[in-house]
Amino acid sequence: EVQLVQSGAEVKKPGESLRISCKGAGYSFTSYWITWVRQMPGKGLEWMGRIDPTDSHTNYGPSFQGHVTLSADKSISTAYLQWSSLKASDTAMYYCARRTAGTKFYDYWGQGTLVTVSS
Amino acid sequence: DIQMTQSPSSLSASVGDRVTITCRASQIISTSLNWYQQKPGKAPKVLIYTASTLQSGVPLRFSGSGSGTDFTLTISSLQPEDFATYYCQQTYSTPPAFGQGTRVEIK
Numbered sequence: 001e002v003q004l005v006q007s008g009a010e011v012k013k014p015g016e017s018l019r020i021s022c023k024g025a026g027y028s029f030t031s032y033w034i035t036w037v038r039q040m041p042g043k044g045l046e047w048m049g050r051i052d053p054t055d056s057h058t059n060y061g062p063s064f065q066g067h068v069t070l071s072a073d074k075s076i077s078t079a080y081l082q083w084s085s086l087k088a089s090d091t092a093m094y095y096c097a098r099r100t101a102g103t104k105f106y107d108y109w110g111q112g113t114l115v116t117v118s119s
Numbered sequence: 120d121i122q123m124t125q126s127p128s129s130l131s132a133s134v135g136d137r138v139t140i141t142c143r144a145s146q147i148i149s150t151s152l153n154w155y156q157q158k159p160g161k162a163p164k165v166l167i168y169t170a171s172t173l174q175s176g177v178p179l180r181f182s183g184s185g186s187g188t189d190f191t192l193t194i195s196s197l198q199p200e201d202f203a204t205y206y207c208q209q210t211y212s213t214p215p216a217f218g219q220g221t222r223v224e225i226k
Contacts, residue, residue: 037163044218044220045157045217046217047214062120103169105168105210107165109164110162111162
């Protein structure tokens with residue numbers, strides 16, 4: 001069974017760093033790109049960026065370039081989203097999703113990781 | 120970057136109603152358009168990809184149409200489990216933006 005399992009909820013203070021994870025199971029991790037999507041409280045879906053686990057090639061959305069870093073460790077089938085200095089505006093639910101190769105849709109999603117940034 | 124605009128932002132409908140949601144791209148995207156359904160507290164789920172292809176397991180009451188810049192998601196007979204928020208997404212170019220969402224509520 002294909003699964004994307006994300007790390008648990010986090011509560012952080014502004015200025016702190018954070019890395020959340022997304023572990024793939026039940027499929028060849030390097031055969032599909034992993035995308036990250038942000039959903040702020042009560043708001044819509046925002047595409048943050050994607051990573052190719054084969055070579056860690058990344059693309060970032062313009063609102064996220066320079067603010068987050070995507071990485072992946074193919075040896076343990078895990079993708080990461082990290083911040084070096086969190087802001088209150090980073091409070092959101094973060095989803096990882098697997099993108100199909102040809103038809104470019106997200107067929108499997110993680111359960112989401114809620115990040116709360118508050119002083 | 121391509122912008123996606125959905126309408127309406129929300130709608131109220133009754134079980135059994137036919138519901139239509141539209142999505143407009145700021146430039147031509149061929150049929151590079153997906154539709155997702157999201158229920159509260161859950162991850163999104165793909166319904167339709169490449170504008171009109173029904174994802175495996177999705178009920179036949181869902182259909183998608185359109186090409187170029189204008190697209191439509193139709194629910195032929197709304198069921199209780201269809202009350203949710205629906206998002207379109209273009210995959211023609213990076214970044215693959217989502218529309219702002221359409222919330223379908225019970226009348």
